[in-house]
Amino acid sequence: xxxxxxxxxxxxxxxxxxxxxxxxxxxxxxxxxxxxxxxxxxxxxxxxxxxxxxxxxxxxxxxxxxxxxxxxxxxxxxxxxxxxxxxxxxxxxxxxxxxxxxxxxxxxxxxxxxxxxxxxxxxxxxxxxxxxxxxxxxxxxxxxxxxxxxxxxxxxxxxxxxxxxxxxxxxxxxxxxxxxxxxxxxxxxxxxxxxxxxxxxxxxxxxxxxxxxxxxxxxxxxxxxxxxxxxxxxxxxxxxxxxxxxxxxxxxxxxxxxxxxxxxxxxxxxxxxxxxxxxxxxxxxxxxxxxxxxxxxxxxxxxxxxxxxxxxxxxxxxxxxxxxxxxxxxxxxxxxxxxxxxxxxxxxxxxxxxxxxxxxxxxxxxxxxxxxxxxxxxxxxxxxxxxxxxxxxxxxxxxxxxxxxxxxxxxxxxxxxxxxxxxxxxxxxxxxxxxxxxxxxxxxxxxxxxxxxxxxxxxxxxxxxxxxxxxxxxxxxxxxxxxxxxxxx
Amino acid sequence: xxxxxxxxxxxxxxxxxxxxxxxxxxxxxxxxxxxxxxxxxxxxxxxxxxxxxxxxxxxxxxxxxxxxxxxxxxxxxx
Amino acid sequence: xxxxxxxxxxxxxxxxxxxxxxxxxxxxxxxxxxxxxxxxxxxxxxxxxxxxxxxxxxxxxxxxxxxxxxxxxxxxxxxxxxxxxxxxxxxxxxxxxxxxxxxxxxxxxxxxxxxxxxxxxxxxxxxxxxxxxx
Numbered sequence: 001x002x003x004x005x006x007x008x009x010x011x012x013x014x015x016x017x018x019x020x021x022x023x024x025x026x027x028x029x030x031x032x033x034x035x036x037x038x039x040x041x042x043x044x045x046x047x048x049x050x051x052x053x054x055x056x057x058x059x060x061x062x063x064x065x066x067x068x069x070x071x072x073x074x075x076x077x078x079x080x081x082x083x084x085x086x087x088x089x090x091x092x093x094x095x096x097x098x099x100x101x102x103x104x105x106x107x108x109x110x111x112x113x114x115x116x117x118x119x120x121x122x123x124x125x126x127x128x129x130x131x132x133x134x135x136x137x138x139x140x141x142x143x144x145x146x147x148x149x150x151x152x153x154x155x156x157x158x159x160x161x162x163x164x165x166x167x168x169x170x171x172x173x174x175x176x177x178x179x180x181x182x183x184x185x186x187x188x189x190x191x192x193x194x195x196x197x198x199x200x201x202x203x204x205x206x207x208x209x210x211x212x213x214x215x216x217x218x219x220x221x222x223x224x225x226x227x228x229x230x231x232x233x234x235x236x237x238x239x240x241x242x243x244x245x246x247x248x249x250x251x252x253x254x255x256x257x258x259x260x261x262x263x264x265x266x267x268x269x270x271x272x273x274x275x276x277x278x279x280x281x282x283x284x285x286x287x288x289x290x291x292x293x294x295x296x297x298x299x300x301x302x303x304x305x306x307x308x309x310x311x312x313x314x315x316x317x318x319x320x321x322x323x324x325x326x327x328x329x330x331x332x333x334x335x336x337x338x339x340x341x342x343x344x345x346x347x348x349x350x351x352x353x354x355x356x357x358x359x360x361x362x363x364x365x366x367x368x369x370x371x372x373x374x375x376x377x378x379x380x381x382x383x384x385x386x387x388x389x390x391x392x393x394x395x396x397x398x399x400x401x402x403x404x405x406x407x408x409x410x411x412x413x414x415x416x417x418x419x420x421x422x423x424x425x426x427x428x429x430x431x432x433x434x435x436x437x438x439x440x441x442x443x444x445x446x447x448x449x450x451x452x453x454x455x456x457x458x459x460x461x462x463x464x465x466x467x468x469x470x471x472x473x474x475x476x477x478x479x480x481x482x483x484x485x486x487x488x489x
Numbered sequence: 490x491x492x493x494x495x496x497x498x499x500x501x502x503x504x505x506x507x508x509x510x511x512x513x514x515x516x517x518x519x520x521x522x523x524x525x526x527x528x529x530x531x532x533x534x535x536x537x538x539x540x541x542x543x544x545x546x547x548x549x550x551x552x553x554x555x556x557x558x559x560x561x562x563x564x565x566x567x
Numbered sequence: 568x569x570x571x572x573x574x575x576x577x578x579x580x581x582x583x584x585x586x587x588x589x590x591x592x593x594x595x596x597x598x599x600x601x602x603x604x605x606x607x608x609x610x611x612x613x614x615x616x617x618x619x620x621x622x623x624x625x626x627x628x629x630x631x632x633x634x635x636x637x638x639x640x641x642x643x644x645x646x647x648x649x650x651x652x653x654x655x656x657x658x659x660x661x662x663x664x665x666x667x668x669x670x671x672x673x674x675x676x677x678x679x680x681x682x683x684x685x686x687x688x689x690x691x692x693x694x695x696x697x698x699x700x701x
Binding site for chain 3 (some may be wrong): 145153174178186207
């Protein structure tokens with residue numbers, strides 16, 4: 001049992017408290033700004049300072065389970081809710097809090113600040129942190145439901161008819177997926193009597209082959225995973241959400257979806273570790289998502305819709321890495337998730353700048369942006385290279401590892417799929433870059449009072465981070481690989 | 490015996506609530522269904538959950554439904 | 568398995584299937600929301616039926632078991648072995664309480680969205696609202 005680390009719940013509790021506080025101070029702009037900036041600095045510091053370990057709520061220790069009386073299959077169980085914090089959680093939490101910080105800075109830099117809006121961002125940050133940290137499967141479910149409501153609220157705040165419809169569809173399917181996750185948890189509770197993920201994985205490993213109740217639980221939990229991460233049958237709903245939110249918030253939504261994908265896939269692998277069909281099913285849905293997402297991205301003429309389909313197909317690529325099943329494949333998938341959220345965040349912030357400055361994101365109506373905003377155009381070109389896997393940027397390192405993992409697992413055709421996806425992504429986004437920044441034509445109307453200094457600073461910092469991870473990949477990759485090896489899936 | 494009648498009442502009223510054309514009647518049948526569900530929870534030895542289900546499912550949610558229904562059929566065009 | 572427990576699992580199944588059918592197939596937007604409510608009710612009934620013990624009693628610590636208990640150590644539970652093996656299993660009740668509240672808040676947000684969509688489209692039919700989307 002690892003040491004009892006005490007700062008772990010702060011990563012969930014502090015954003016919730018700050019959300020309530022900011023919501024309470026709704027109309028007072030200066031206080032909202034001050035509290036947001038202070039709390040963002042604290043949110044970035046807490047994951048750095050926290051020690052690795054587990055946190056046992058209310059001090060309930062691991063204890064004997066009396067197998068003769070309780071009919072549990074393992075001799076020792078955790079007696080309460082447990083949160084565990086390892087190297088993988090530290091890397092993911094740092095990336096999540098930094099990108100949340102950038103989004104909130106962009107939001108509070110505008111003229112009209114809404115306390116409720118910032119509160120919803122903090123609630124979604126708290127929910128994603130709890131989903132990554134929780135070792136208790138019901139606590140994980142509660143925070144997925146929080147996340148659905150918070151993300152729907154962020155899209156509703158745009159107050160256009162399209163966004164209302166997108167949020168409504170998201171919540172309708174969210175009800176189905178939440179019910180199926182809870183039904184899977186109920187079946188697991190009924191058969192094994194446990195809610196802790198570590199104990200469940202030991203009990204299922206000790207109990208032999210999964211009977212029909214266990215198989216139903218796998219199917220229901222996989223359906224919930226498909227919805228939460230925006231893979232094949234639910235890809236249109238997720239991409240609707242990305243396209244209808246404000247672009248700086250879409251940068252945040254796609255980070256949360258990819259990290260929830262990674263966290264929930266790790267939970268599924270830990271609980272159902274001996275079950276090989278699960279990985280094949282996950283791989284199948286992921287391949288569908290990659291193909292459909294990239295084909296639809298190539299057809300779009302509106303910038304935000306294009307970027308949302310690219311985000312969905314890249315999430316499918318992360319799931320391909322996870323679905324391979326070998327430790328190398330899972331580590332490559334998680335590394336690609338970290339790289340990809342950084343490049344997609346740059347592209348979404350560029351879309352936010354274009355939306356504010358040129359008042360439209362329809363590619364037909366934009367021309368010759370390069371002499372109005374040269375720095376943004378240059379960074380968008382670098383981000384296109386970054387997301388398509390061109391060296392020396394970060395996606396090159398992760399896609400190379402994905403192709404190697406696919407070949408080692410005996411499926412070299414998936415390597416060809418990865419290369420085709422990166423070509424399709426490059427073509428789609430470079431077309432958008434040409435149409436916004438370089439295409440000659442009549443002048444387009446410009447909102448001259450938008451300076452965009454905050455957005456420019458953010459995208460320069462992010463592209464330097466992409467370059468840094470691309471040149472020194474092992475700083476991020478080795479801890480992830482060691483963590484996946486220690487899971488033993 | 491009474492508990493089996495309640496189980497049958499829950500299933501039947503759920504089916505009737507969604508077949509019913511008039512939405513006001515549908516919400517009243519839904520209230521009856523939530524209340525019978527609360528009684529079933531008591532017979533399944535979960536009285537605290539029955540209290541919460543009775544309050545939320547039979548008082549709060551139908552109230553919200555009726556407010557939403559009022560605002561969507563009286564045709565306030567503003 | 569006690570026949571009452573089997574009956575309640577079957578009723579929960581009927582509730583979930585009815586709710587799913589209403590959620591996906593009905594045209595009126597408020598009927599879809601009623602279907603979402605029914606799905607939540609069905610899942611709660613499954614959770615509570617798991618914890619049922621036939622012929623048991625409600626798991627409140629009643630007066631004559633409570634006489635010498637101190638709340639901060641676990642030793643009294645071993646003496647109350649009779650209590651523990653005759654009361655119903657109360658862990659799923661905590662899950663259901665949380666789920667009822669989550670369901671109520673999600674439903675209220677969906678109802679608010681339905682009212683706003685009615686003001687834009689002046690109809691409650693999902694067919695007409697989502698007509699132009701791909």
